[in-house]
Amino acid sequence: MSGVRHHLGFLLLAEAVLCAAATRFQDVLSYGSTSATSYKKLQGWSSDQNTWNEKLYPFWEEGDPRWKDCWKGGRVTAKLDTDSPALVGSNVTFVVALQFPKCQKEDNDGNIVYQRNCTQDPPAAEDQQVYVYNWTEWIDNCVWENCTSNYSHNVFPDGRPFPHHPGWRRKNFVYVFHTFGQYYETTGRSSAKLSVNTANITLGKHVMAVSIYRRGHSGYVPIARAKAIYSVTDKIPIFVSMFQKHDRNISDSIFIKDSPITFDVNIHDPSYYLNNSAISYKWNFGDGSGLFVASSSTTSHTYTLQGNFTLNLTVQAIIPVPCKPVTPTVPPPTPAVTTGASSDSSAIVESMEDNPDGGCHIYRNGYYRSGISVVEGILEVNIIQMTSIQMTESQAENSLVDFVVTCQGSLPTDVCTVVSDPTCQVSKSVVCDPVTVSDECLLTVRRSFEEPGTYCINITLGDDSSQALASALISVNGGSSYRTTEGVFIFLGLLAVFATIGAFVLYKRYKQYKPIERSAGQTEKQEGLTAYFSSFKAVFFPNSTERNPLLKSKPGIV
Ligand SMILES: *[C@@H]1O[C@H](CO)[C@@H](O)[C@H](O)[C@H]1NC(C)=O
Ligand SMILES: *[C@@H]1O[C@H](CO)[C@@H](O)[C@H](O)[C@H]1NC(C)=O
Ligand SMILES: *[C@@H]1O[C@H](CO)[C@@H](O)[C@H](O)[C@H]1NC(C)=O
Ligand SMILES: *[C@@H]1O[C@H](CO)[C@@H](O)[C@H](O)[C@H]1NC(C)=O
Ligand SMILES: *[C@@H]1O[C@H](CO)[C@@H](O)[C@H](O)[C@H]1NC(C)=O
Ligand SMILES: *[C@@H]1O[C@H](CO)[C@@H](O)[C@H](O)[C@H]1NC(C)=O
Numbered sequence: 001m002s003g004v005r006h007h008l009g010f011l012l013l014a015e016a017v018l019c020a021a022a023t024r025f026q027d028v029l030s031y032g033s034t035s036a037t038s039y040k041k042l043q044g045w046s047s048d049q050n051t052w053n054e055k056l057y058p059f060w061e062e063g064d065p066r067w068k069d070c071w072k073g074g075r076v077t078a079k080l081d082t083d084s085p086a087l088v089g090s091n092v093t094f095v096v097a098l099q100f101p102k103c104q105k106e107d108n109d110g111n112i113v114y115q116r117n118c119t120q121d122p123p124a125a126e127d128q129q130v131y132v133y134n135w136t137e138w139i140d141n142c143v144w145e146n147c148t149s150n151y152s153h154n155v156f157p158d159g160r161p162f163p164h165h166p167g168w169r170r171k172n173f174v175y176v177f178h179t180f181g182q183y184y185e186t187t188g189r190s191s192a193k194l195s196v197n198t199a200n201i202t203l204g205k206h207v208m209a210v211s212i213y214r215r216g217h218s219g220y221v222p223i224a225r226a227k228a229i230y231s232v233t234d235k236i237p238i239f240v241s242m243f244q245k246h247d248r249n250i251s252d253s254i255f256i257k258d259s260p261i262t263f264d265v266n267i268h269d270p271s272y273y274l275n276n277s278a279i280s281y282k283w284n285f286g287d288g289s290g291l292f293v294a295s296s297s298t299t300s301h302t303y304t305l306q307g308n309f310t311l312n313l314t315v316q317a318i319i320p321v322p323c324k325p326v327t328p329t330v331p332p333p334t335p336a337v338t339t340g341a342s343s344d345s346s347a348i349v350e351s352m353e354d355n356p357d358g359g360c361h362i363y364r365n366g367y368y369r370s371g372i373s374v375v376e377g378i379l380e381v382n383i384i385q386m387t388s389i390q391m392t393e394s395q396a397e398n399s400l401v402d403f404v405v406t407c408q409g410s411l412p413t414d415v416c417t418v419v420s421d422p423t424c425q426v427s428k429s430v431v432c433d434p435v436t437v438s439d440e441c442l443l444t445v446r447r448s449f450e451e452p453g454t455y456c457i458n459i460t461l462g463d464d465s466s467q468a469l470a471s472a473l474i475s476v477n478g479g480s481s482y483r484t485t486e487g488v489f490i491f492l493g494l495l496a497v498f499a500t501i502g503a504f505v506l507y508k509r510y511k512q513y514k515p516i517e518r519s520a521g522q523t524e525k526q527e528g529l530t531a532y533f534s535s536f537k538a539v540f541f542p543n544s545t546e547r548n549p550l551l552k553s554k555p556g557i558v
């Protein structure tokens, strides 16, 4: 009896020793971190308890001196990117890209070559490309079917043969991905892409690690490792961008009263998991206006009160899924994979309901909350009058023009004028000045034009949080006085029809305000000139964002 026990103990011990000796995927790939003890199987992946062929695929620790010689001409680095966060059930995609040492690149055949003209002293003959690794040569010496000695090399670390799809022999790198206690292996060129379905991955943050090997003469050589953190969530990942026409700074959460704000919801769904879902958007703008339900991702809201508000958005997706069988079947546990009860993320969060249309659905929500400050701002700017100022002692070639500008909303603290070509696109000069306006928004901006011609002028009034602009097209005749007298301005003829009546009224109304003090040397040439109401910007530049660079140049006459 005791003999049997001894025997058994010995066997167990031997097994333990054997286990310790065999390298497992977990040892090579887990980066020293302990992997999950319980997990569900990922489709197409294998357990990291499998044995790793360390003879063909050597394993080196991080500080191993052999890393220095694993690649000719320097170290290869790998960059692993992910499109996480991923909604549970959707795919998360990883892209790993190899970065070779300076002046090396992959050619069309998958070989690594030195780039021409990259180094100061070319390493060889000028018109011949020089190989870092001429793998084509290695392969061509040996045809797949009858090359038995090499055949044994075309396997993954777990002994599985490489897939033989077209072009497989031009793939000289082996990528082994590891996450969630499982691995996935593939061959590839200098970059590889991998999609993983997250249905079986527990919610939260996880590490994806990848080890990359290159073809070698008697096996594979490790060249780089990389890892990235990705997260799986049961909340729809959303981002809301807000836009308001006269807002000065789009990123400061300060918006203007009485002007519509456009909210645009972006759902992060790179794998199109929600393509066939019904998505609704429930808005609470926090100003007591109630709950708005929209089916469009874009909505707009106008705050009519000043103050701080909390915006609440709930996005709901109703995702059609295949119905589960009525009697729940317990799937047999997969060998080497322990199924943890706690990891069943989907069962906890999803509610499955029968629908009138007969299908089954799961409901997922996404939440967004943001504080918003609503302040007074400049809502509109109008150029109500343009006047040519003539110099009498006139060697002066410059034409001076006064623009009378009004605005609605709060009072401006700065004014910028941009003079550009008649298409309003090529800016010729930008002048910005601080202004002080008391109680009524009415000011005169004087600008000089050196050359005769047609110009587009943009006048922007701004305060801390807002800015609005008005555009006008003006034609400046020669600087000499007699020529200026004959109708100086050609305004946009199209609009003149609409504008003249309004402009006339405004002209009458504001005529008495003349904040500019006139020197004796100047006479005002107003006869024969027409003033125009100029809010045509909305008609002609509907897509304009109206954000001008507020560059400070030479001081202007405000
Ligand atoms: C999830 O796990 C189950 C059983 O463990 C398996 O049948 C299924 O293929 C897995 N699904 C995915 C997407 O990995
Ligand atoms: C490399 O340099 C040579 C002369 O220095 C030039 O003729 C050739 O066009 C260059 N090749 C490339 C790809 O720039
Ligand atoms: C690389 O291999 C190809 C194919 O065997 C051969 O034509 C070429 O000359 C080789 N280049 C070098 C530099 O060895
Ligand atoms: C085996 O390889 C040789 C060249 O090394 C080739 O001529 C021959 O056709 C190959 N045999 C088969 C069956 O592919
Ligand atoms: C999701 O990933 C799986 C592999 O895990 C792939 O077979 C499937 O085509 C992917 N689906 C989408 C929509 O990308
Ligand atoms: C806009 O607001 C953000 C956030 O308050 C700030 O960091 C940034 O400097 C502002 N930009 C300008 C141009 O004022």
Ligand SMILES: *[C@@H]1O[C@H](CO)[C@@H](O)[C@H](O)[C@H]1NC(C)=O
Pocket (backbone or CB within 6 Å): 271, 272, 275
């Ligand atoms: C999802 O929709 C987008 C655009 O509507 C389309 O480009 C994409 O192919 C669709 N994907 C799937 C998996 O249906």
Ligand SMILES: *[C@@H]1O[C@H](CO)[C@@H](O)[C@H](O)[C@H]1NC(C)=O
Pocket (backbone or CB within 6 Å): 306, 307, 308, 373
């Ligand atoms: C709004 O919040 C800002 C800081 O975020 C604060 O300075 C301001 O006083 C608040 N205004 C009101 C009306 O509560």
Ligand SMILES: *[C@@H]1O[C@H](CO)[C@@H](O)[C@H](O)[C@H]1NC(C)=O
Pocket (backbone or CB within 6 Å): 284, 286, 310, 312, 367, 369
């Ligand atoms: C916003 O939503 C949160 C929960 O998501 C809720 O607690 C809060 O009361 C909501 N606020 C408003 C103003 O609706």
Ligand SMILES: *[C@@H]1O[C@H](CO)[C@@H](O)[C@H](O)[C@H]1NC(C)=O
Pocket (backbone or CB within 6 Å): 418, 419, 420, 424, 425, 426, 427, 457, 458, 469, 470, 471, 537, 541, 544, 546, 548
């Ligand atoms: C002038 O304003 C218009 C919008 O009214 C805009 O499209 C144009 O780009 C602006 N021009 C310059 C030079 O800023």
Ligand SMILES: CC(=O)N[C@H]1CO[C@H](CO)[C@@H](O)[C@@H]1O
Pocket (backbone or CB within 6 Å): 138, 139, 142, 149, 150, 153, 216, 217, 218, 219
């Ligand atoms: C790529 C590779 O391993 N090539 C080898 C194939 O087998 C021949 C003969 O055994 C070797 O000379 C090659 O180096």
